Amino acid sequence: MxxxxxxxxxxxxxxxxxxxxxxxxxxxxxxxxxxxxxxxxxxxxxxxxxxxxxxxxxxxxxxxxxxxxxxxxxxxxxxxxxxxxxxxxxxxxxxxxxxxxxxDRAAPPDLAGLTATARTLAVLEGVGDHENLGALFRNAAALGVDGVLLGPGCSDPLYRRSVRVSMGHVLAVPFAPLEPWPDGLQWLRDRGFRVLALTPRADSEPLSAVEPGQRVALLLGSEGPGLTDEAIAAADAAVRIPMARGVDSLNVATAGAVAFHALGREWT
Amino acid sequence: MxxxxxxxxxxxxxxxxxxxxxxxxxxxxxxxxxxxxxxxxxxxxxxxxxxxxxxxxxxxxxxxxxxxxxxxxxxxxxxxxxxxxxxxxxxxxxxxxxxxxxxDRAAPPDLAGLTATARTLAVLEGVGDHENLGALFRNAAALGVDGVLLGPGCSDPLYRRSVRVSMGHVLAVPFAPLEPWPDGLQWLRDRGFRVLALTPRADSEPLSAVEPGQRVALLLGSEGPGLTDEAIAAADAAVRIPMARGVDSLNVATAGAVAFHALGREWT
Missing domain, CATH: 3.30.1330.30 (Ribosomal protein L30/S12)
Known part of the structure; x- marks a missing residue:
């Protein structure tokens, strides 16, 4: 008490x-x-x-x-x-x-344990904005993402503003750094994940073309520069959210939500 | 010049x-x-x-x-x-x-003209938060929504903060008040729109069950109270984004983005 x-x-x-x-x-x-x-x-x-x-x-x-x-x-x-x-x-x-x-802070969860049972992971590169990061955790929690892996350039998910914007969900969704980069992506592939890079590039396939039912690690980059070429090259495939003409891109947390929902569409 | x-x-x-x-x-x-x-x-x-x-x-x-x-x-x-x-x-x-x-401000577009050619509309009820409203217009623009109709309780899309958060897209996506409420929803139905209420209610059907290819008016409510019962009753059907257990709901702009993408899934 x-x-x-x-x-x-x-x-x-x-x-x-x-x-x-x-x-x-x-x-x-x-x-x-x-x-x-x-x-x-x-x-x-x-x-x-x-x-x-x-x-x-x-x-x-x-x-x-x-x-x-x-x-x-x-x-x-x-x-x-x-x-x-x-x-x-x-x-x-x-x-x-x-x-x-x-x-107090706690040690990050063990990566092998986190990935062993996960079906859907978000992998972030360069997401430095605390509000975007918090919103991304909120969306990940709502849409059934099992864990968030942090590549280089991400800010601290436990920063006060991120905790607040996440509505506390950053405290529940497990996260851990993914190192080294981008070789950690190959490590995920070896564990049965299909690594998909979300990018507006024209040669990417629409999300709706992704076959459902796979274990997916979805790579998300920051709003401005997006994913690095090396991260995209290390993925199994590049996927995109079809956008209306003239609109550059969605906020990274929103893009994540759209993709988490689309990739999880076998749940009903 | x-x-x-x-x-x-x-x-x-x-x-x-x-x-x-x-x-x-x-x-x-x-x-x-x-x-x-x-x-x-x-x-x-x-x-x-x-x-x-x-x-x-x-x-x-x-x-x-x-x-x-x-x-x-x-x-x-x-x-x-x-x-x-x-x-x-x-x-x-x-x-x-x-x-x-x-x-200067300009008169809202004519509702009959706006709806004549639209395939997808967003219809908002009680979206009073300027940032949510701005983000919703940004997402509507990105995901091909043809117009936004404003029910009661919505704030002014041309408020400075909404314009900024929308990244200016509120200046491009046509919007107009929908009156009277909720009878205006019947008016939309008479014009060939299927009116879908987005709500986390358990008796709603998942978005993925919506048959593609229809003209849709998607009803979105504010984050806290959600849509009123009378708005939901006036819709053709209630639809939901499947959520992981324990997570109440997404931000209204994010929920809109998920739904706009899902409903537009025939575009690739």
Missing amino acids: AQVIEVDDPADARLDDFRDLSTADRRPDRPGGRGLVLAEGVVVVQRLLASRYPVRALLGVRRRVEALAGELADLDAPAYVATAEVMAEVVGFHLNRGVLAAA | AQVIEVDDPADARLDDFRDLSTADRRPDRPGGRGLVLAEGVVVVQRLLASRYPVRALLGVRRRVEALAGELADLDAPAYVATAEVMAEVVGFHLNRGVLAAA
Whole structure:
């Protein structure tokens, strides 16, 4: 049972995990210079509490902490209750969502284990935008993607903004780096995945032509430059979303959603 | 040929269309209390110049205005050139994109004309979020939707933020209000459209079960409450995107993209 503790001094050292949130994502004092995992709002905090990340503490206004009573019954960490004003002083701005939780990072899942049972994987190259990355995890979770592998140039999925935009789904969808690059793609092929590169190139085949029922690793690149030539060359095939004339491309998270749905079309 | 005019006084009345942009969207002095159509950045300005909206003026730093030289050749409106500092004083903040264009609004297209040749329409109910609305137009443009019809509760697609998030595609995809509601849906049916309501309800059929090749009007609701019961009841059928367990729903623009692609699957 989480211990609920009222705090009225914004300088209280027990609240340090939640201090100056707008710069908390990159903390030189944390391993690797990366911040804690931070969840904002009741729904995302629930997802953090249900995740594999070891929760250190909660901080919230009374009403929000009470809304989490069910989840807190099994938690062995303190839940600090403060007024909205004290919270704002601690985090550095007014936080609409009214509750936060902080957790330690955890080692990424074992790649062999992650891929052993997966049917659909997303493999990202150069997805550096935190919002796109978060949205991509949300879409991956909704559309049944079993894991996300990170190639070079991707940002940190556990960055606070990515967690928020993902609505906490980045805490549930397993992810791990794929190295070396692009040779890791051959490693995936050796494990039975068909590696498909999503690219608007004219010589790619439409998604609808992909035979259903295969284990697929879908390669997605960043919005501007797209996938590198070497990544496309390392794939089994290039596939595209047919686009109306004059429209360059979709946002990477949206393109991912369209493709995840299309590739999973055997589910009904 | 647009007249290029250097301006160095931020108080110059000729720049009034671009003044205080963060509140320019709703101007009591404009018809209906709605602002001008404002485009930001070279690409979106190009789309505005190619649109049916009557351009009043441009304002940009020299480099950006020069990048538009080709488009300005046919424009009968002034292009004001200023330094980044003067622009920032006029618009009220530093504008990374370096160029703006302002246009008057135009009457919405005639509904009968818009629907006469359309194969796929999006019909929105309660989409009040400007970013979602903009993203939806971007996705509609990319995936070949011929027009967007606005039911009750939708925000203004020409709001500045919607134009920006749509990457200017809201200036190209025709849109019009659909009234009365929901009886307008019957009017669409009378014109040969199959009206499909996209909803996560369990009794809906998966998108993949929709027979291709039909003229479709796809009903989309807002992210939180979704479509109203009366809108769903007025549709021919309810369809859904199959979701993995535990994930509530996709963003409305993303759901739209998935559905537009799925319904357009006869194009390859």
